[in-house]
Amino acid sequence: MSGTLVLVRHGQSDWNLKNLFTGWKDPDLTELGIQEANAGGAALADYGIKFDVAYTSALVRAQHTLKLILDKVGQPNLETIRDQALNERDYGDLSGLNKDDARAKWGEEQVHVWRRSYDVPPPGGESLRDTGARVWPYYLTEILPRVLRGEKVLVAAHGNSLRSLVMVLDKLSKEGVLALNLATGVPMVYKLNADSTVASKEVLGDMSGAH
């Protein structure tokens, strides 16, 4: 058995609440988002884990979520590395648009393909494959070596940047990843084998309501 990798999507942001495509835009958490991050932190405290290092994106909603979690697990001063490689998928021209307005304009199916497909980019933005092409190398070179040394590593990031990682860890197909939605503030605890494959995965909360 090697180390532990914990992935958590940030709590609800202002733009999640307003139903706007967000991407690299930088809204903070809502009150509910703060509660979700605190609940995720409390679940990790109950689980009894102490981290060796934390990673987050260059965006406030993920950084704020990480801070709340670290307070809950009693590690407010933990070494934290921020990198835009972990940023949300760039939504391009959709950024800032209302998701229902986009459905009315382009149709339900097209918007679902832009939101959840593997290799169809939204106009001017990144497909999930494009996002994975920056998240995965960062994971391999920066995060995974520390996990393989036996460390416990926390990553607070975003719905789609984490979907690109979970797709590989969980061995999901292009079709399988269409249905993958991550809930806000719910930690996923992966134990990795020494060869970097997944030994076990535990979800500390309810993923069923995610959309």
Ligand SMILES: O=C(O)[C@@H](CO)OP(=O)(O)O
């Ligand atoms: O707007 C976004 O950046 C993402 C995450 O909130 O939205 P979606 O769930 O549509 O990919």
